[in-house]
Amino acid sequence: MRACRRCQEAGFPVQGPVVFAGSDRARVMVIGQAPAAADLRAGSIPWSGAAGRRLRSWLAQAGWTSSELDELFYFTALTRCYPGRQAGGHGDRPPTAQEIALCAPYLQQELDLIQPRIIILVGKLALAYFLGPGSLSDHVGRAYRAGEAPDRPAYYRLPADVWLVPLPHPSGASVWPNQPANREKLEGAIAALRMLRESIV
Numbered sequence: 001m002r003a004c005r006r007c008q009e010a011g012f013p014v015q016g017p018v019v020f021a022g023s024d025r026a027r028v029m030v031i032g033q034a035p036a037a038a039d040l041r042a043g044s045i046p047w048s049g050a051a052g053r054r055l056r057s058w059l060a061q062a063g064w065t066s067s068e069l070d071e072l073f074y075f076t077a078l079t080r081c082y083p084g085r086q087a088g089g090h091g092d093r094p095p096t097a098q099e100i101a102l103c104a105p106y107l108q109q110e111l112d113l114i115q116p117r118i119i120i121l122v123g124k125l126a127l128a129y130f131l132g133p134g135s136l137s138d139h140v141g142r143a144y145r146a147g148e149a150p151d152r153p154a155y156y157r158l159p160a161d162v163w164l165v166p167l168p169h170p171s172g173a174s175v176w177p178n179q180p181a182n183r184e185k186l187e188g189a190i191a192a193l194r195m196l197r198e199s200i201v
Ligand code: SF4
Pocket: 001, 004, 005, 006, 007, 008, 014, 018, 079, 080, 081, 099, 102, 103, 106
């Protein structure tokens, strides 16, 4: 992954180095859409900015301590290089379907090597690639066994019994978590994670 130039060679303005972190004994994998600029500034550490602090606070509410986040978690994304700013300067550019396809073999290898028991899908792009159609409002608050998720695309291979738990993107730019009806769904997702945590610790 560190030597990869697939996206640059295809003409995309991505910036390395690749961003991922975690234990090879991880039981939980967090999959976001792509690294953020703050992650590069922090030395290629995932979820380094304000969004990461908010995500960690949700994981703390689910019961995970910071040492458990180090020991039990692996943080990655659909793509591993920073995609750059959006045209017009509003936030980071989401990766395209072509970049996600170019990076998919790496994510598949991470899934195969780590064999997580729980996969936390952060944001609607990760949700779409692992759970298929449906909005954040349709899915957040629920937990699915991969083999029982009704419309799961065959994009990534997963064991049927791995749990998939969607979360909204914790960026301050996302207004979804602040709406009252959605706060209840987010609390449902955190409660589901709390129950699943107890099954793996
Ligand atoms: S995002 Fe993935 S496929 Fe694209 S250059 Fe980086 S490591 Fe390679």
